[in-house]
Amino acid sequence: MTRPSTGSGTGPSTGSGPTVAEPVEALAARIENAYRELSPQEQRAADFMRDHLGDLALYNATEVARLSGVSKATVSRLYRRLGFENADALRDHVRALRASGTPVASETPANFAEHLDRELANLRAALSGLDLAPAAQLIAGARRVTVVGFRSSYPIALHLRQQLAQARDGVVLAPLPGQSIGEELAVLTPDDVVVLVGFRRRPEGFARVLALVEASAARSILLTDQARLRGDIVIACPVESVTAFDSYAAAASVISLLAGAVLGVDLAAGRSRIAAIGDAYRGLHELE
Known part of the structure; x- marks a missing residue:
């Protein structure tokens, strides 16, 4: 319990995406605002992203493509349309939001085993x-x-x-x-x-x-x-x-x-x- 040195706060995300200070709703709003201009395949990926905002910190572009049933190229185009250079920039943004305490929407676990493991950890x-x-x-x-x-x-x-x-x-x-x-x-x-x-x-x-x-x-x-x-x-x-x-x-x-x-x-x-x-x-x- 010694006195630690003062650390700096969470910095901005990488890439050209939203900064850490932006609320998570801004990411959902970007999807919503761009939705009508997206291709049907991009909309399919956007639907998955909108329903799994909290999980985007864990998924790379390949995983988003597989889970939403579109190509990786489609997901990469979608990220750029939303203002992110790549999947890493978006993932860093979502991680930073969570680290700052911003609630990031996610599905409730189907059972409580994962919750119990996290609490015990x-x-x-x-x-x-x-x-x-x-x-x-x-x-x-x-x-x-x-x-x-x-x-x-x-x-x-x-x-x-x-x-x-x-x-x-x-x-x-x-x-x-x-x-x-x-x-x-x-x-x-x-x-x-x-x-x-x-x-x-x-x-x-x-x-x-x-x-x-x-x-x-x-x-x-x-x-x-x-x-x-x-x-x-x-x-x-x-x-x-x-x-x-x-x-x-x-x-x-x-x-x-x-x-x-x-x-x-x-x-x-x-x-x-x-x-x-x-x-x-x-x-x-x-x-x-």
Whole structure:
């Protein structure tokens, strides 16, 4: 869990096709806009592409031709009509879209075996060599813990805050709905810890928040899919999925382990807090 060097973001795709910043819908729109001008054979290949956008990162021109029942020359012409120099340019574009977190339409697997294999691979990658003791010690010993998350990372941060709040007091979530985050990070002391949850697709301002925390006196812990991001401690959890959308199963598993490790730093104090919380639940009739 050493601090890695900062890496660059995903670059543009090769060839003359759309850039990485373009949404996947732009590729479908290109097919739709060009469709009436295509030959019947090109339309046949375009139909296959439109129905298998997510799989285009895996197929070369020969495979697209075979699966759509046309010639390779037809597929090559179609790629050029859509603005791509060749199959590699299109495949790089679709891969970059997926790496950036853009949902790429794909068919649901006929069975869940492939999904299970992917989830197990994510878990193995996240847990292999994982040492949560340094992060747990930081969180347990902090004056205040601020958990930060944006967009799809926000519910993950909310869950992390809820778990940590069972183990210790002084755990806050930022930003709260409808609020800015500056006031939460304005005065950070060496006794503070900021846990940043930053899974793709991170908002543009995430890097500035991370830089502010890094420049402060506080210690930082980063829970992310991108291990190249900067933090005092970086915990990487893959979110790859066989569907169009990312999976946070590995992240949820690591959160459970991290909260348990924080609780274990001072088990007597943790048990006392859990008992007090249970009394409050019963007094307020909050739970069944």
